[in-house]
Amino acid sequence: MTQGxxxxxDLREFVKFSAAVTGFSEFDLWGTGQAEAYYKTVVEQERPDVIQRALTSDPSATSAxxxxxxxxxxWYVGVWYGPELAGRMDVAAWTAPGRSGAKPAVPDDSRPGEESGHGMDERKPLFVVSPEAYTEGLLWRAIGAHPSGAKAPGYGSWANPPVFENFHEEKVS
Known part of the structure; x- marks a missing residue:
């Protein structure tokens, strides 16, 4: 991401920054197996100066x-939302495209020959990064659940309430 x-x-710096902005540890992010795919996605979709500005800013002040x-x-859902969609998250577009009549908010394919505002013809505003990205999304850990039909404990697991890994009730004396 930086020249030289x-x-x-750069990948290590990306994961370090990502840990700061997602609230998960670097260990957790590496454990998803998606660090390299996500890094490459950001590099392919954004200009180096834009990435550098984002990664060198104060993580607590970058939410805008x-x-x-x-x-x-x-990191949370395994979908690249281009900056033009940053303020919007159409859950139906990534959870069940094609099901129940749900259609993605933005087409999955880029328009060939049409220049985006970033000077990159191949830039896509919305796409799933890899088949594993859905099941490895931080969303599932954050809500204490498993991706339906994709990971243990398996069929019927959504019938039970979620269990949060690092949740400890404080005992009041």
Whole structure:
């Protein structure tokens, strides 16, 4: 992301920044197996100066930055929402495209030959990064659930209330 550094170092910096803005540890983010795919997605979709500005800013003050919002959503749901969609999240568009008449808010394909505002013809405003991105989304850990039909405990697991991993009730004496 910065000139003169290597991709491995940039990937580590990306994960470090992502940990700060998602609220999950670097260990948790590496554990998703999606760090490299997400890093490459951001690099392919945004200009280097835009990425650099986002990654070098104070994480607590970046929630208004559309690229940072896109990175956060990427980690949570496995979908790249381009900055033009940063303020919007159409859940039906990524949870069940085609089901119950739900259609994505933005087409999955870029319009060939049409220039985006960033000078990149191949930029896509909304797409799922990888098949594993859905099941590895931080969303599931955050709500204490499993992606329906994709991970253990399996069929019928949604009938039970979620269990939060690091939740400890305080005992009042």
């Amino acid at each position: 550094t290597n991709e491995e170092e 930055d559309p690229v940072v919002k896109s990175i956060i959503k990427l």
